[in-house]
Amino acid sequence: MSYALNKTMLDGGYGRLDHHAMQMMKIAIDEVTISACHIKVTCPNGTNFEGTTIAPSTHRGEVIINRFPLGISQPILNDGFCGKAVLTNYLTPTGSLTYDPEYLAIDTPVTAHFEGNRITGLTGAPDMVAAVEAHYADVADRFGLDAYNIDSWHAGFHPLMAYEGSATADPLRWSGTAFQHQRILHFHTCGTGPPGEICWMILDPTVLIDGVALWENGKLHPERFETTGRVLDAFPELAAAFAAPAAPCGIDR
Known part of the structure; x- marks a missing residue:
């Protein structure tokens, strides 16, 4: 599957960066x-969660698809994590199933609290929390899904992915493309089968690996680890x- 939206993206650094090198990264x-x-x-924005990784089972591994350009890391199962994610901008679909309305605009931040793969609560402005709850209920009811399940999360890492338009x-176009950007980490939620049906898009993440920031404020630092440094x-x-x-990346804070 190609994620280049137009000839400019395909001809630019995003499309021309050595694909084999990106596979190795x-x-x-x-x-x-x-x-x-x-x-x-x-x-x-206040997202703060932590935990340990759990090796994915056969049916909860990566989606079997050849991506080009390549710019997203392997999903990390959320089972071993707890904390909170602050939801801003939009709730968007994962591309697995289609539904309407396709997205929900988040006018004021909503905080999703979770323990492992369970969303345990939503806090924020009452009207916005109600809208998020209604969106989850609608999508889950349509397809018979476990609304408040979190499957996994992962972050983009393509250094030359640029989304020049506005989200x-x-x-929908933004979330389906910009997820490969270093400044975006996204969750897969709503449904027990990967990749879920509703995404949380987290802007400018810092991801500490055993105390060392692999991503810091939305910038990947592969030079900080021996494996990626090689x-x-x-x-x-x-x-x-x-x-x-x-x-x-289509959005400014």
Whole structure:
């Protein structure tokens, strides 16, 4: 599946960056995250959760699809994590099933509290919390899903992924493309089968792997780990791209 939306994206750094190098970087990132003893994730809006990784079973691993360009790490099962995620901007679909309305605009932040794979509560402005609850109930009822299940989360890592448009112009198009951006981490929720049906898009995450930030304020730092650092050493073009990543992701704080 190609995630390049147009000729400009395909002809630019996003489409032309060495695909094999990106495959090697993904393998390295996955090794770092899956082997971690402790992971903590925060964001400027107040997201704060932590825990340990659980090796995915056969039926809860990655979606079997060849992505191009490649820019998303392996999903990390949420079973071993607890804390909160602050929901902003939009709740969007995962692309698994289609439904209408396709997304929900989050006008004021809503905090989702969770323990393992269960959403235990939603807090925020009463009208916005009610809208989020109604959206979850609607999607879950349509397909017979467990509304408040969280399957997994993962973060984008493509250094040259740039979403030049505005998310507000087309939230569905934005979420289905910009998820590969380093500045975006997203959750898969609503439903027990991956990838769920409702995404939480978290902007500018910091992901601490055993105390060391692999992502820091929405920027990937592969040079901080031996495994990912070896990939940079092997592919100078990739190292240059990570040293000067693209900035636009469709949303400003």
